Amino acid sequence: MTAIDVRERDPYRLGHRSHGHAPGHGDSGPAPIRIVVGYGFWIFLLSDIVMFSAFFAAYAVLAGKTAGGPSGAELFDLRNVAIETAALLLSSFTCGLASLAVTARRSSWFYVAMAVTFVLGATFILLELREFAHMVASGAGPTRSAFLSAFFTLVGCHGLHVTAGLLWLLTMMAQIFAKGFRDDILRRFMCFSLFWHALDIIWVALFTVVYLLGASR
Amino acid sequence: MSNADDRHAQRRDIDGLERYDIDTAPGDEYLGDAEVGSGLRGYVIGLGLATLLTIASFWLPGTNLIWAPGIPVALVVLAIAQMGVHLVFFLHITTGPDNTNNALALAFGVLIVVLVIGGSIWIMANLDHNLMPMNANMDMNR
Numbered sequence: 001m002t003a004i005d006v007r008e009r010d011p012y013r014l015g016h017r018s019h020g021h022a023p024g025h026g027d028s029g030p031a032p033i034r035i036v037v038g039y040g041f042w043i044f045l046l047s048d049i050v051m052f053s054a055f056f057a058a059y060a061v062l063a064g065k066t067a068g069g070p071s072g073a074e075l076f077d078l079r080n081v082a083i084e085t086a087a088l089l090l091s092s093f094t095c096g097l098a099s100l101a102v103t104a105r106r107s108s109w110f111y112v113a114m115a116v117t118f119v120l121g122a123t124f125i126l127l128e129l130r131e132f133a134h135m136v137a138s139g140a141g142p143t144r145s146a147f148l149s150a151f152f153t154l155v156g157c158h159g160l161h162v163t164a165g166l167l168w169l170l171t172m173m174a175q176i177f178a179k180g181f182r183d184d185i186l187r188r189f190m191c192f193s194l195f196w197h198a199l200d201i202i203w204v205a206l207f208t209v210v211y212l213l214g215a216s217r
Numbered sequence: 218m219s220n221a222d223d224r225h226a227q228r229r230d231i232d233g234l235e236r237y238d239i240d241t242a243p244g245d246e247y248l249g250d251a252e253v254g255s256g257l258r259g260y261v262i263g264l265g266l267a268t269l270l271t272i273a274s275f276w277l278p279g280t281n282l283i284w285a286p287g288i289p290v291a292l293v294v295l296a297i298a299q300m301g302v303h304l305v306f307f308l309h310i311t312t313g314p315d316n317t318n319n320a321l322a323l324a325f326g327v328l329i330v331v332l333v334i335g336g337s338i339w340i341m342a343n344l345d346h347n348l349m350p351m352n353a354n355m356d357m358n359r
Contacts, residue, residue: 034242038242038243039242042319042322043322046325049326049330050329053329053333053334057334057336060334060337060338078275089267089268096307100256100257103253103256193244194308197303197307198308201303204271204300208292208296209293209296212274216289
């Protein structure tokens with residue numbers, strides 16, 4: 001059997017494990033470190049999403065329990081939420097541009113894309129903090145009702161993640177600046193970009209469940 | 218050796234077959250320096266689709282386009298579609314054979330998320346239903 005035959009019948013060599021290899025190492029030796037790191041970080045992100053699902057469940061159950069206080073429909077400013085959403089979505093895009101710049105080893109593009117990502121992320125956080133401050137000042141703080149406790153826990157937890165992401169973004173820029181496109185730095189950057197994109201996925205669930213469904217409740 | 222070479226390393230094993238290392242990590246793409254343009258196209262498509270779905274989500278509740286009680290369902294469907302767009306175009310999670318581990322981990326994550334959220338809503342709605350509110354109770358006793 002020629003090599004061509006095998007590859008045509010089974011291009012990804014799923015069913016052809018040759019003998020004489022160490023078990024668990026598949027056909028082509030152990031996976032590269034980059035694959036293992038990415039997979040491990042993906043598992044972390046999924047467990048983070050599972051943690052968020054508990055907050056989402058608590059919010060969904062408590063969304064109507066306003067204890068006579070203000071409801072979501074009275075509190076939420078959808079225009080503000082739309083701007084936050086646009087900022088985070090665009091920052092996800094510019095983070096993608098930064099990873100393309102890393103692939104092409106263009107450090108100037110990288111710094112510009114990361115700086116824009118930082119500005120957009122910071123815009124998001126500032127808008128969210130302003131919304132929180134406004135709510136607390138008008139007597140709708142986290143202690144007002146079960147609904148508001150769940151709201152501040154869920155949205156605040158996402159905001160904390162974005163803040164941590166912004167700090168991580170700055171350290172990634174510093175690492176590329178100080179150490180260049182080294183293999184270990186590239187792996188760290190890959191983890192960062194995965195983290196940043198995952199935050200945007202959680203925000204999609206968040207603006208739908210909390211703000212859009214809350215405003216139409 | 219550049220990363221692109223690394224990724225597509227082609228070699229000849231003991232049995233004489235040529236092998237390609239085609240594993241991808243999440244967030245990974247096959248990109249040589251010349252293929253940055255196609256990577257950019259992926260991100261632009263993702264941004265376009267995500268923008269469309271976001272605008273649809275914000276626009277829908279203010280219209281009479283669909284039956285009012287159906288709006289929450291439509292919003293949830295739009296959100297799930299947008300999460301799919303993000304996963305494919307931004308995180309590069311695909312169902313390709315090189316991505317099996319990532320996709321399986323995702324499937325397990327989705328299972329847990331559905332169980333936690335769906336189970337909580339179901340069980341708590343059931344509880345609310347069985348514990349009648351005070352005034353309804355008093356109406357019954359009257």
